Amino acid sequence: MDGARGLSPDTLTIFAAAATQTKHVRMGTAIVPTYPRHPLALAQQALAFSDIAPERLRLGVGPSNRPNIEGSFGISMQSPQGHLREYVTILRAALWDGKVERQGRFFTVKGTLPRVPHTPILVSALREGAFRLAGELTDGALSWVCPVPYLFEKALPALRAGAAKAERPVPSLVAHIPVAFSQDRQAVNMAARKQLGYYGQFPSYASMFAEAGFPVSPEGELSDALLENLVIIGDDASISEHLKKLLASGLDELLVMPVIVANAKEERQRLARLIGQL
Numbered sequence: 001m002d003g004a005r006g007l008s009p010d011t012l013t014i015f016a017a018a019a020t021q022t023k024h025v026r027m028g029t030a031i032v033p034t035y036p037r038h039p040l041a042l043a044q045q046a047l048a049f050s051d052i053a054p055e056r057l058r059l060g061v062g063p064s065n066r067p068n069i070e071g072s073f074g075i076s077m078q079s080p081q082g083h084l085r086e087y088v089t090i091l092r093a094a095l096w097d098g099k100v101e102r103q104g105r106f107f108t109v110k111g112t113l114p115r116v117p118h119t120p121i122l123v124s125a126l127r128e129g130a131f132r133l134a135g136e137l138t139d140g141a142l143s144w145v146c147p148v149p150y151l152f153e154k155a156l157p158a159l160r161a162g163a164a165k166a167e168r169p170v171p172s173l174v175a176h177i178p179v180a181f182s183q184d185r186q187a188v189n190m191a192a193r194k195q196l197g198y199y200g201q202f203p204s205y206a207s208m209f210a211e212a213g214f215p216v217s218p219e220g221e222l223s224d225a226l227l228e229n230l231v232i233i234g235d236d237a238s239i240s241e242h243l244k245k246l247l248a249s250g251l252d253e254l255l256v257m258p259v260i261v262a263n264a265k266e267e268r269q270r271l272a273r274l275i276g277q278l
Contacts, residue, residue: 011032012032015027016048020053028058028060028122030060030124031124034083036073039087039090043091044113047114054117059091059120059121060122060142061121062123063077088138095121098113098116099113122134122141123137125159126208127204129158131155131162135164139172140171142176148251159173172252177256178258179232179271180233181234182261183234184261212226
């Protein structure tokens with residue numbers, strides 16, 4: 001996901017280049033921030049990708065966070081959930097119906113695509129309202145640094161409630177799961193704080209952590225208990241077994257990310273092999 005630590009290369013451009021070198025690999029963004037990019041402009045980009053690699057993109061979008069949107073882009077981040085609802089409604093009409101005409105609070109749009117790519121749309125979700133929105137409107141919810149108990153107790157019920165309200169099938173929950181190839185919990189916690197600790201500084205994440213039962217310190221530091229509920233540790237076999245149990249317990253998909261403890265290249269390669277063997 002795009003964070004607040006600096007600007008990175010455009011994901012969809014990289015994916016389009018990669019798609020020309022592959023034939024079957026599916027690609028998914030997590031996430032394209034909505035505020036800096038007009039929904040019709042993103043629909044045009046998704047259409048171009050579909051022409052290059054049909055049915056191989058899943059488009060993850062979300063509001064990102066206030067320090068990034070207001071601090072980096074200088075865009076006022078008003079009503080993130082209302083903005084996301086309107087954004088996804090426009091994007092879905094463009095990508096699935098091929099035409100859209102809407103006058104709303106944030107956007108006034110009218111346009112037609114020459115082809116309809118039917119690109120699945122997923123949204124980032126942190127609190128229950130966002131998971132309900134995902135259930136109502138999208139093809140999936142993308143969690144981020146949410147403890148697994150929170151996903152089962154808060155996120156999944158909200159996702160299902162949103163789908164029931166809209167009388168549609170429950171979309172997928174894609175659970176972000178950090179893993180570390182180490183048995184040393186203290187070393188893992190240190191590495192996880194270095195890699196993920198800045199999320200405790202964001203009020204939205206701090207509120208989610210507190211609701212999950214793991215409040216951050218007044219300085220925004222993540223507790224050991226929170227990190228132990230976030231990061232799976234162990235060797236290849238134990239991590240693989242843990243991931244399989246999560247899938248069997250009701251999580252639809254896993255977005256697995258390495259927490260680097262000692263050797264970034266080696267640990268990323270180990271994780272790639274492990275995922276390929278699941």
